[in-house]
Amino acid sequence: MFGQEFVLGVTKPMLQLVLAAVIVFALFWAASRHKAMVPGRLQFVGEGAYGFVRNSVGRDIIGAHDFARYVPYLFTLFFFILVNNLFxxxxxxxxxxFSRSGMVYSLAILSWIIYNGAGIKxxxxxxxxxxxxxxxxxxxxxxxxLVPLEFMSNILVRPVTLALRLFCNMFAGHLLLILFALGGEYLITEMGGAYAAVGLLxxxxxxxxxxxxxLIQFLQAYVFVLLNAMYISGAIAEEH
Structure with missing residues (x-):
């Protein structure tokens, strides 16, 4: 069993990526399955979630003329990142x-392709x-x-900073939780006495x-998608 897992190279974060994709698809498929003029609870939640990304990120950042074609990507990206963060x-x-850097850089590269492709088009x-x-x-x-600096800033560095922001926040938060949980357990079970009070704290x-x-998990998903929208807006703008 362990040999098969090693050969296939399947890790927990990989499975979480698949699980998050299934959750996002199932949730919004169920929300849109029975559309009605007077929405039910699930449809109301789905429409509110879609409207949040569509209006506050897509339309407000990219602009009313061009935003619609990018909303599906921004919407999917936001909830995919959010579910993975909430894990x-x-x-x-x-x-x-996304406390594994390779997972985040894959998303950043995809975003880099999309906004540069939009600008080239x-x-x-x-x-x-x-x-x-x-x-x-x-x-x-x-x-x-200026030209080399602008090239580095706008073309090369953006996907790196985009990925590092999400990765570092998720990684640091996870380490803090481990530190307080395991540190408290050690102080209570191994040290005892006065240290037990510190463990409870x-x-x-x-x-x-x-x-x-x-809150940070939500904000990091929002910031990642917001920056994507800003990069797309800058790429397709008529002025620099």
Whole structure:
């Protein structure tokens, strides 16, 4: 059994990715299955969730003219990341998928392809490079310094910073929860005496950090999708 798992290379985060995709698909398929003029509870929740991403991220950031074609990606991305983040606080799973950097970089590369592809489609390949690397109103020798900096910032560095922001927050939060939970257990069971009170305090902090982590998990999913929308908006904009 263990040999088969090693050969196949299936890990817990991989299974969580599949589980999150199934959960997101099943939830919104069920919400849209029986559409009615007066929505039921599940349809109401699904429409509210869709409207949140569509309006507050897609339309407000990308603009009313172009946002619709990118909403399905932004909507799916937001809830896929959110479910994977919430796995960190679900009993018997308790592991944030995106505390593994490779998982996050895959999403960042996909986003990089999409927003650069959108910009190339709008401006053409060389027009897009100019759009992203040549600041408007700047001429002469100053471009020798600015063009490489703009290329690094807008083309190369964005997917790295996009991934690191999500990865570091999920990884750090997971470490804090482990520290308070296991540290409290050690102080109570192994040290005893006055240290037991400190262990109980550690468990209280564990609960407080766990509640805070739920907010952070939502915010990190939102920020990741918000930045995607901003990058798409900048890529297809007529002005730099």
């Amino acid at each position: 960190a606080t679900i009993p018997f799973i308790q592991f944030p998928t 709008r401006h053409g390949f060389f027009g897009y490079l100019k759009h992203q690397t040549v600041p408007p109103g700047i001429k002469g020798p100053m471009l020798i310094l 550690s468990w209280v902090l564990f609960i407080a950090v766990a509640l805070l982590e739920v």
